[in-house]
Amino acid sequence: MKLDVKHILKTYGIFLAFLLICIILAILSPVFLRWNNILNVIRQSSIYGVMAVGMTFVILSGGIDLSVGSVLALSGIIAAGAATAGVGIFGIVALGLLVGVLCGLFNGLMITLGKITPFVITLGMMSIARGLTLIYSGGRPISGFEGAFRFIGGGFILGIPFPIVILAVTVLIGWLVLTQTRLGRYTYAIGGNEETVKLSGINSNFYKTMVYVISGLTSAMSALILTSRLNSGGPNVGQAYELDVIAAVVIGGTSLSGGRGSVWGTLVGALMISVINNGMNLLGINPFFQLVVKGVIIIGAVFLDRLRDQAN
Amino acid sequence: MEPVLRMQGISKSFPGVRALQNVDFELLPGEVHALVGENGAGKSTLMKILSGVYTPDEGDIQLKGTSVVNAGPKAMLDAGVSVIYQELNLVPHLSVAENVMLGREPRRAGGLIDWKAMRAEVKKLIAQFNLKLDPRTPVYRISPAYQQVVEIIKAISLRSDILVMDEPTASLTGNEVERLFEIIRQLRSQGVSIIYISHRLEELWEVADRVTVLRDGERITTKPLAELTVPDIVRNMVGRELTEQYPVTEIETRDEVLRVEGLTKAGVCSDVSFAVRGGEIVGFSGLVGAGRTEIMQIIFGYLKRDSGKIFIHGKEVDIRSTRDAVRNGIALIPEERKRQGLILGLSVFDNAALAVLDRNSTFGVINFKKLSDLIHRIVETIGVKTPSPRQLVKFLSGGNQQKVVLSKWFVRDCDIYIFDEPTRGIDVGAKVEIYRLMQSLAQRGAAVIMVSSELLEVLNMSDRIQVVYDGRIVKEFRRDEATEEGVMKYALGVAGSVA
Structure with a gap:
């Protein structure tokens, strides 16, 4: 059989592009392929990557969540507050995650029962969560934690940084939920055509709400990693994160109109952003350029997606 | 009479499918020509070739004697071919007048839209068909039958003299259908030629002059409807006697x-x-x-x-x-x-x-x-x-x-x-x-x-x-x-x- 280059490019384009970038960087910089650098790159991507798994659910369902960066800040500051107040590690984690889940639940309920578009609700939540973070912290960072909490962002398991373990487990669970559970299949279905889902006797509002809860949860998970790693919860962290998170999902080939995509693509998208940042740092390129390059890649990825659509 | 449209020996293949094979099709001035066939028989493909969306692998298309093969959709529209698809192409929240004049809005000095001229123009077109329709009504608020009519008016305003109607009666009921037929007859008397695609075979006799039957990408027959009956057409469509169009069974009713x-x-x-x-x-x-x-x-x-x-x-x-x-x-x-x-x-x-x-x-x-x-x-x-x-x-x-x-x-x-x-x-x-x-x-x-x-x-x-x-x-x-x-x-x- 003849190798259909066009088809391969269209189907696996983003994976190939990612490999190509890695190869180029490996040639240009001897540091790039060092074990420490690789771990560093993946660890950097873990913050965005974990949130992007939740965002993948939201975007697959045809929605958007702009509040992830602010929810991250709020979860982080609450966790930091708990940590400095002497709450145990499980209490800190539970509290941090609860904040994220509640924010997501609010988003979901307002979207489904309040019938307001996701863009508007999560834009509002973005401001509310940021405001609450500032109120709680008085605008000052909360720093200095005990050992157990530091492990989340700074620990190692079998020589692998713990954030990478969290990322891997999150992607794996995300993949299993999307392919093997009702919640996952309904997420695709709702993104494909919500009216049909409703007319199939499915309580689509419940599943739609859950999708935002998941996004809130993954934001809170990232918050715990970041707060622990920085040894500080700051009122201004996570600003503009939603852009990188959405970018990771879109670069990974998930359709912004919903119904098509995967967490594997999202993982590649998140890694791609980190690799490019890392590579440009290694090559000593002006950091201002990095923004331009990131923008070009986002547009390029969507363009690739368009080509794939036309191929079908 | 010289045909306004002559498609000759049209063939078209898609990967794995032979959609059309050596199909001939002719349309006379002022003729309503029905085109029937099962789904997948090639009707849509033939019409997409006519409207310039597809280019045929083989064959020739002549409009009023000029070959127009490979002309593209814009050129075909300019040459007077309008297609009204089953899923109507209207903008729901724009008015009837805006929909009809979309892309050709009359302007005043400075580029502002001349609403008065636009409404007057569309009103004139509506009056032509003796319809009660306000050009200012948003299209989503009028019935499917009238939406259909808006598409027709749009085609007429484009000076189309070949109109393709794909299942125009599919979403209409009895008297709406009758209304549409009146309009079609009126168009015919004005010399407009119409290609009429429908699954409702019974209605063809009311509105069409001739019928072409396609089956599996081939033309089976073209005949005046007066020489045919419903069973004749069905037989040509499926290539077998469909004795049981409505299967009968005795079912015992229960509680x-x-x-x-x-x-x-x-x-x-x-x-x-x-x-x-x-x-x-x-x-x-x-x-x-x-x-x-x-x-x-x-x-x-x-x-x-x-x-x-x-x-x-x-x-x-x-x-x-x-x-x-x-x-x-x-x-x-x-x-x-x-x-x-x-x-x-x-x-x-x-x-x-x-x-x-x-x-x-x-x-x-x-x-x-x-x-x-x-x-x-x-x-x-x-x-x-x-x-x-x-x-x-x-x-x-x-x-x-x-x-x-x-x-x-x-x-x-x-x-x-x-x-x-x-x-x-x-x-x-x-x-x-x-x-x-x-x-x-x-x-x-x-x-x-x-x-x-x-x-x-x-x-x-x-x-x-x-x-x-x-x-x-x-x-x-x-x-x-x-x-x-x-x-x-x-x-x-x-x-x-x-x-």
């Missing part, structure tokens, strides 16, 4: 399964009561907009009701959502297949499994092994023609798409099946299969409701017929007492004045 009492929703329906027994097929006839679809959507929990009771197997049930309805054993095969019945971007498997994931999962985790066996069996029983269950539904033909919707509910094994326009836009062969499937449901004891605007279908398939007019059931017919005229009179609300 009452569904009873509805006093269903009322303001502005939609009032005091609707009826009952359906197991093994029975009850038809709902009426004009589009009479409230039939809405009554069914209320029973299915998709629309809220103001008052009224629903009983299943004699017990009152509280249906507040589609989930309640499905849990009580009700299935609805909706009117708008693509928008309400299917998820086009998902596979046959995913679509067919949608309504039974709850039954085939433990704590939310799907048992794919059990589910696969079930889905594969049903998809095969129903006869969905697909290369694989992984195939995306958007790539299937209309008939097969409808079978996927049926699969979804056959898998669920419900007690009550509500079909809303189950055969709309589906070819003859697939129609018969769908009738058989409906009967097989009745056979196994389900209560079947069929809402349909095709009178013959309702008359031939139903044990009883409920006629809905203006949100009420105005008449019930038994099978042996129902006639086309009888049902039509009640559907039009003129029974009293005639009797």
Whole structure:
């Protein structure tokens, strides 16, 4: 059989592009392929990557969540507050995650029962969560934690940084939920055509709400990693994160109109952003350029997606 | 007479499919030329070649004697070829006038739109057809029949003299169809040539002069309609005698399964009561907009009701959502297949499994092994023609798409099946299969409701017929007492004045 280059490019384009970038960087910089650098790159991507798994659910369902960066800040500051107040590690984690889940639940309920578009609700939540973070912290960072909490962002398991373990487990669970559970299949279905889902006797509002809860949860998970790693919860962290998170999902080939995509693509998208940042740092390129390059890649990825659509 | 359009030896292949093979087609000035064939026979492909969307692999197209092959859509439109697709291409929130003049809005100095001139122009066009239509009305607020007319007016304003109409009557009812035919006749008398595609064979004699039958990408015949009968055309379409267009079976009726009492929703329906027994097929006839679809959507929990009771197997049930309805054993095969019945971007498997994931999962985790066996069996029983269950539904033909919707509910094994326009836009062969499937449901004891605007279908398939007019059931017919005229009179609300 003849190798259909066009088809391969269209189907696996983003994976190939990612490999190509890695190869180029490996040639240009001897540091790039060092074990420490690789771990560093993946660890950097873990913050965005974990949130992007939740965002993948939201975007697959045809929605958007702009509040992830602010929810991250709020979860982080609450966790930091708990940590400095002497709450145990499980209490800190539970509290941090609860904040994220509640924010997501609010988003979901307002979207489904309040019938307001996701863009508007999560834009509002973005401001509310940021405001609450500032109120709680008085605008000052909360720093200095005990050992157990530091492990989340700074620990190692079998020589692998713990954030990478969290990322891997999150992607794996995300993949299993999307392919093997009702919640996952309904997420695709709702993104494909919500009216049909409703007319199939499915309580689509419940599943739609859950999708935002998941996004809130993954934001809170990232918050715990970041707060622990920085040894500080700051009122201004996570600003503009939603852009990188959405970018990771879109670069990974998930359709912004919903119904098509995967967490594997999202993982590649998140890694791609980190690799490019890392590579440009290694090559000593002006950091201002990095923004331009990131923008070009986002547009390029969507363009690739368009080509794939036309191929079908 | 010199033809305005001559297509000669047109062939077109797609990967794996020979869509058209050496097809000839001619259109005379002022002729209404019907084009019929099963889904997949090549009608759409031929029309897409005519409108310049596709280029033929072989063959020649001559418009008024000039060869125009490979001219492209813009050039064909400029040359006077307009296509009115089944799914209308109107902008719902713009007015009639804006839709007609879209892209050609008259301007005043400075580039501002000259609203006055625009409305006057469109008003003139509307007057030509003796219609009561305000050019300022947004298109979403007018009936499908008038939306159709807006498309026609647009084509006329483009000075098109070749009009392709794809299933123009599919969503229209009796008197709307009559209205449309009047307009078509008027166009014909003005010298406009029309290619008329329809699955409703009976209506061809009212409006068309000649008919061309396509089958499997080949032209089977072109003849004046006066020389043909419905069975002749059907035979040419399918290449075999379709003795059983409406299969007949005797099904024993059992106990009452569904009873509805006093269903009322303001502005939609009032005091609707009826009952359906197991093994029975009850038809709902009426004009589009009479409230039939809405009554069914209320029973299915998709629309809220103001008052009224629903009983299943004699017990009152509280249906507040589609989930309640499905849990009580009700299935609805909706009117708008693509928008309400299917998820086009998902596979046959995913679509067919949608309504039974709850039954085939433990704590939310799907048992794919059990589910696969079930889905594969049903998809095969129903006869969905697909290369694989992984195939995306958007790539299937209309008939097969409808079978996927049926699969979804056959898998669920419900007690009550509500079909809303189950055969709309589906070819003859697939129609018969769908009738058989409906009967097989009745056979196994389900209560079947069929809402349909095709009178013959309702008359031939139903044990009883409920006629809905203006949100009420105005008449019930038994099978042996129902006639086309009888049902039509009640559907039009003129029974009293005639009797």
